[in-house]
Amino acid sequence: MKNCLECEKTINGRSDKKFCNDSCRNSFNNRQNTASNIYVRNVNTLLRKNRKILQNLLPKSGKTSISEKTLKVLGFNFEYFTHVYETKNGNTYKFCYEFGYLNIDKGVLMLVKKS
Numbered sequence: 001m002k003n004c005l006e007c008e009k010t011i012n013g014r015s016d017k018k019f020c021n022d023s024c025r026n027s028f029n030n031r032q033n034t035a036s037n038i039y040v041r042n043v044n045t046l047l048r049k050n051r052k053i054l055q056n057l058l059p060k061s062g063k064t065s066i067s068e069k070t071l072k073v074l075g076f077n078f079e080y081f082t083h084v085y086e087t088k089n090g091n092t093y094k095f096c097y098e099f100g101y102l103n104i105d106k107g108v109l110m111l112v113k114k115s
């Protein structure tokens, strides 16, 4: 027994059906494309892009330093990060998932991977 993803009524017929009819399918798909869902998707895309850029720049082991400008050229968006980590001595790392950066000098960043 399966239920329609839209109206939650029991679906009759093939077991791979997700909706009871086209109307339910359309309502469901329209809701997936509402403005707030699109916003969330866009932010996720930006965060994943930022993560990928950091990942590609970071050597397998350890840290590296890089200019803010280089990151910008590669398409890094400094407004988006997943979390902030502040060390005991007051350094503030910004992370995009497991990859992060710290401002070590004017326009210079150190990239790190969360261990």
Ligand SMILES: [Zn+2]
Binding pocket: 004, 005, 006, 007, 008, 009, 019, 020, 021, 024
């Ligand atoms: Zn339905």
